[in-house]
Amino acid sequence: MPRPSRFIIDLAHLEHNLTQLSRLAGPRKTMAVVKANAYGHGALGCAKALENQINAFAVALTEEAIALREAGITKPILVLQGPHSSDDLTEIARYGLWPALSNRQQIHWLQHQTPNLEHVWLKVDTGMHRLGFDPQEVGEINAVLTAMGIQRITLMSHLADAEDSDSTLNHRQKQRWQNLLERNTGASDGYPNASFSNSAGTVGQLSFEESWVRLGYSLYGGSLVAPPPTLDLRPVMTFSSRIMATRWIEAGETVGYGGRWVAKRRSRIATIPVGYGDGYPRSAADGTPIGTPYGTILLAGKVSMDMITADVTDKPDIEFGTEVTLWGDSPRIDEVATHCDTIGYELCTRITDRTPRLFNR
Numbered sequence: 001m002p003r004p005s006r007f008i009i010d011l012a013h014l015e016h017n018l019t020q021l022s023r024l025a026g027p028r029k030t031m032a033v034v035k036a037n038a039y040g041h042g043a044l045g046c047a048k049a050l051e052n053q054i055n056a057f058a059v060a061l062t063e064e065a066i067a068l069r070e071a072g073i074t075k076p077i078l079v080l081q082g083p084h085s086s087d088d089l090t091e092i093a094r095y096g097l098w099p100a101l102s103n104r105q106q107i108h109w110l111q112h113q114t115p116n117l118e119h120v121w122l123k124v125d126t127g128m129h130r131l132g133f134d135p136q137e138v139g140e141i142n143a144v145l146t147a148m149g150i151q152r153i154t155l156m157s158h159l160a161d162a163e164d165s166d167s168t169l170n171h172r173q174k175q176r177w178q179n180l181l182e183r184n185t186g187a188s189d190g191y192p193n194a195s196f197s198n199s200a201g202t203v204g205q206l207s208f209e210e211s212w213v214r215l216g217y218s219l220y221g222g223s224l225v226a227p228p229p230t231l232d233l234r235p236v237m238t239f240s241s242r243i244m245a246t247r248w249i250e251a252g253e254t255v256g257y258g259g260r261w262v263a264k265r266r267s268r269i270a271t272i273p274v275g276y277g278d279g280y281p282r283s284a285a286d287g288t289p290i291g292t293p294y295g296t297i298l299l300a301g302k303v304s305m306d307m308i309t310a311d312v313t314d315k316p317d318i319e320f321g322t323e324v325t326l327w328g329d330s331p332r333i334d335e336v337a338t339h340c341d342t343i344g345y346e347l348c349t350r351i352t353d354r355t356p357r358l359f360n361r
């Protein structure tokens with residue numbers, strides 16, 4: 001019998017989340033962001049589950065898109081980083097991908113190769129200052145691409161402060177976006193060829209003018225912003241295991257590496273066979289919640305590579321074999337992440353292949 005630790009990926013929840021988010025998106029088209037192996041959930045399984053319901057996919061890298069194409073995904077795929085070299089651009093054209101262009105070097109490769117590209121996205125820097133053309137350059141770049149015969153150009157930008165829906169940075173970006181659209185876009189169906197919203201923009205209903213929303217984390221059931229009460233997002237990933245040992249220790253004894261957790265009373269400690277070697281973060285603080293059928297128990301002691309320990313003194317029903325949820329329905333991944341001084345995006349993206357990923361419908 002192998003170790004009972006696993007990631008269960010509920011594709012019905014994924015489809016449900018897309019239905020919920022599509023309602024919020026209204027007339028805007030939906031793009032499913034499946035980069036980094038669909039945030040750890042398994043890109044191909046997720047893409048197949050979403051393909052009939054989604055308008056397009058997005059990945060960061062050409063190689064991620066090629067893997068999906070070669071596995072039979074035929075829907076459009078946007079490559080968010082665009083080509084990293086002239087050869088990369090050749091591959092983008094060969095596989096019929098949509099590149100996001102964000103610098104003049106990429107435009108230079110395009111001018112020299114004149115590849116046959118159906119749809120190009122132009123990334124504009126409205127305040128993130130990471131990638132993208134300055135808003136003042138967009139008119140000129142648009143003209144260059146149009147002169148090359150590229151018919152469909154969609155402007156895109158990205159929110160820098162998604163976690164705070166009221167942030168002044170968001171307001172500034174929105175104002176720049178508005179100005180940009182007034183100067184540069186043609187309307188399609190009354191909406192500009194444009195895309196700003198990620199999950200937080202969509203869930204937080206920040207109302208950008210756009211024809212596409214790009215949905216990543218929310219599709220998988222997480223959210224950095226408070227969702228509207230009518231939005232029901234369900235966790236797609238459940239990280240579960242079973243208790244492998246319990247023991248009593250005396251007051252004053254410590255648990256785990258470095259003796260970080262000190263028993264204030266005679267305590268019962270449960271050991272669970274997951275650790276940072278599986279993607280359970282080593283940064284998890286004492287008190288990080290873990291779900292059981294008998295209620296929440298709390299992490300006690302530093303996370304090891306293969307094991308964690310929890311205080312089960314007040315849970316006499318917990319014994320060898322009791323099922324535990326590291327994240328899933330309860331606790332949610334966002335809650336666990338706050339105890340690890342990170343965001344749920346990092347937790348699900350950093351799970352490792354040692355632990356089986358089981359697809360469930």
Ligand SMILES: Cc1ncc(COP(=O)(O)O)c(C=O)c1O
Nearest residue numbers: 033158198199200214215216217
């Ligand atoms: C350019 C771009 N658009 C959209 C997304 C999706 O963001 P989220 O997962 O917050 O929906 C990302 C993710 O990092 C991104 O880089």
